[in-house]
Amino acid sequence: MTETDETGRPAKPRKQVSYGTGRLALLDAAIRVVARGGLRKLTYRAVAEEAGVTHGLVVHHFGSRDALIEEALAHTVRTSLNISALETGSGRVADFSAGISDMVTDDPDTQAFQYELLLEARRRPELLGQVRGLYDEYFDATRRELSRILPEDADEGLTRLVFAALDGLVLHQLVFGEPGVTEAALARLRTLLRLLDADGDGEGDVGDAGDGDGAARPDQA
Template structure:
């Protein structure tokens, strides 16, 4: 029964992600989530204390689903530690995030909603800060070129590139996006002064 409840909760949260991406935060209702998840009406209200709880769990689930799998991590660790390997890693990251289009769009909706909901803002701030810290730590352990500042600048740069790709996909071609990722890695890992 516990496993079934966990599976149903995951289906509901995944449904919430789809609703957020399609309808925005205003469209996120328990009824819409029940419908999206294909469960009886009233199910979501049994799993989540309120709408804020659902929003918060949807945000956490997006980050969970964006994490690379073990095969990807193993493949990344087996590569050389030069700028080209770093550019490949970043192109794969952009691809993985872009492939979960609804998750990233839902995350954008959650970020906008967080400007009005302090509890959600606190959860997202903690998650993004932890994610950024983990990225810096992974980078430092990996021996890839660049420093913590380069990691943070790439994080900011690639996030907007992904927003552009998901919301206005015809602005840049796929080849242009790949060249821009490579150029960002090359330029941001060439001895720039580190910020604290």
Template sequence: MSQADQSDQPEETGPANATRERLLDAAIHIAGTLGTDQVTYRSVAARIGVAHSLVRFHFGTREAMLTAAFERAARHDAAAAHLRADDVSDLAGDLVALLADDPARQLLQYDFLLRAARGHGSLPDVAALYDHYIAQVAATLDSSGIDDPDGSLADLVFAALDGLVLQHFVYGDSARTQVALDRMRALLSGA
């Protein structure tokens, strides 16, 4: 069962979980800055100064570690970007700041998605997290009184947000991304 399936279960606490989170943060950093192919037991262990056997203990396989890092990054970013807002005027309100502050998490997610699309990762895990993002957008549309009975508008809005993130990496221009977000919100407000 992936972490996406475990979202209703309580999180573990304590030193073991703190170590696991540090390992995941190291994997996210390495994947986001160097690519997923550079995420190894040794590189993750070296990043936080522990033995590589500890990484194997926590994750078992490199693929399990990458999947857990992807899921951690995606869940964090969905909350931090405010895909779930009380009104469409606040939809993705912190997306631009998130992209500027820590691009490694988003880069990991795209890298993981491409690996999965090429058959080297779990497409169901990617789909589950995309479904999570889309559900956040759908909840925002619903709370704003925007009718979307078949969910196609939420799909479209998330696809636009996903594309804006990619364009942000191409252009590196926060103002450009913000203008596009503002325009999307204005269009939705008139929907």
């Protein structure tokens, strides 16, 4: 018997979701739904249709819409941290956020989902705690990497300033495209970080020409 959707039309064939990857597949489907239509479009049925699975499977994995939102947001933060090179652990200025423009180009839905949640948190204060807590992961990663790069640990003000610059660049590329503009701005940001590293101990950065900024550090003048 052919299955039908709520309009009586034949339902789309369901995709096979491999055991062990089903939860991630559903999170990715939720991210795509929100990125295209906003949080108001996020329903069990929409996620199931996007993933090509049964409605009941989404309920089984998450139990509530709020749990689905929270886990999807956590998933996007983990993905972005892994891809963006926000925290490489190398302490080299040239490595800082080296993957940001490619991250936006390759997976815009993940970034769009996060901005949708940020805006929705203004309208629904109950989401603010989730969004704030998960974005603290970005702030902490930025602070740790800046503290590796600079002679002294980065304070909250500098951390927020640098992350705000990165966040703005991601948003602008998401809306306007122009990854080259993002890369040029990142090069200037790295130049500023070199200027803050007055001790000149950024190993490997002295000869870095890959950023294309051509700016000498104070100890190279």
